[in-house]
Amino acid sequence: MIRTDSHLHTSFSSDSDTPMEEMVLAAILAGMESICFTEHVDPDFPDTEEPLSFMIDFDRYEAECQRLKAKYSDRICLLHGIELGIQPHLGQDCAEIYARYGDRYDFIIHSTHVVDRLDPYYGAYFAAYDDPKAAIRNYFQVMLKNLQVFRDYQTVGHLDYICRYEPAPRTPFVYDDYKEVIDPVLLHIIEEDKCLEVNTAGWKYGMEDPNPNRQILKRYRELGGRKITIGSDGHAPNQLAYDYHRLPDFLKELGFDSYLFFEKKEPREIPL
Numbered sequence: 099m100i101r102t103d104s105h106l107h108t109s110f111s112s113d114s115d116t117p118m119e120e121m122v123l124a125a126i127l128a129g130m131e132s133i134c135f136t137e138h139v140d141p142d143f144p145d146t147e148e149p150l151s152f153m154i155d156f157d158r159y160e161a162e163c164q165r166l167k168a169k170y171s172d173r174i175c176l177l178h179g180i181e182l183g184i185q186p187h188l189g190q191d192c193a194e195i196y197a198r199y200g201d202r203y204d205f206i207i208h209s210t211h212v213v214d215r216l217d218p219y220y221g222a223y224f225a226a227y228d229d230p231k232a233a234i235r236n237y238f239q240v241m242l243k244n245l246q247v248f249r250d251y252q253t254v255g256h257l258d259y260i261c262r263y264e265p266a267p268r269t270p271f272v273y274d275d276y277k278e279v280i281d282p283v284l285l286h287i288i289e290e291d292k293c294l295e296v297n298t299a300g301w302k303y304g305m306e307d308p309n310p311n312r313q314i315l316k317r318y319r320e321l322g323g324r325k326i327t328i329g330s331d332g333h334a335p336n337q338l339a340y341d342y343h344r345l346p347d348f349l350k351e352l353g354f355d356s357y358l359f360f361e362k363k364e365p366r367e368i369p370l
């Protein structure tokens with residue numbers, strides 16, 4: 099069984115109300131060896147119906163992580179990082195955040211949540227397009243720009259995040275429809291020697307695959323990608339290590355034999 103989770107949120111993220119200590123206790127109970135908190139940091143997040151800032155109090159976050167690390171050091175290895183939400187105009191802002199706080203973190207996830215001032219989580223993004231495929235294509239084009247403007251990260255989060263929110267009826271995903279926009283993203287990740295995250299929230303959202311889906315993971319392997327990280331993107335204790343039992347067979351079938359886990363930004367390779 100996989101006993102690490104490198105993508106977790108608690109009440110330091112504005113879309114979770116789970117106290118961090120509750121998540122730690124759930125992880126101990128679940129027999130996890132190590133977990134890494136990756137709270138949301140999304141500078142310049144657009145206004146939403148429910149006002150969410152997606153920024154953290156960096157110092158309070160640090161203090162609570164250190165307190166819990168010390169308290170539970172004999173029971174679990176606690177790590178912490180951030181999930182940084184990038185937009186093409188935020189290169190400088192993200193560089194400033196990294197210069198100020200980056201040293202504290204074990205692990206940074208590079209995520210694209212906001213495209214053209216809209217988070218696809220809300221309906222307005224897809225509503226702006228007649229063709230959902232065009233909306234999805236645009237997401238990957240923006241992601242490539244985001245990867246170019248900020249490079250101090252270890253893994254790329256939920257690469258096909260956009261597909262979670264395509265309104266019904268969803269058209270079946272066919273890689274060839276998006277090849278010209280996803281191939282450059284995958285090649286960029288490989289050339290930069292970064293990792294691709296396998297995020298089991300896809301299963302939580304009732305999708306057939308984790309994020310990204312098997313066609314994207316297969317293509318990543320074909321292009322020479324080997325490095326993956328694994329996380330549940332859990333926002334509540336019952337989402338920790340979500341559906342992890344499905345992962346080893348799923349990933350081995352696609353040609354992966356190990357995954358990486360980062361401590362102080364140094365990778366540890368763990369066989370599947």
Ligand SMILES: [Zn+2]
Pocket residue numbers: 181209211255256
């Ligand atoms: Zn995310």
Ligand SMILES: [Zn+2]
Pocket residue numbers: 105107181331
């Ligand atoms: Zn997340």
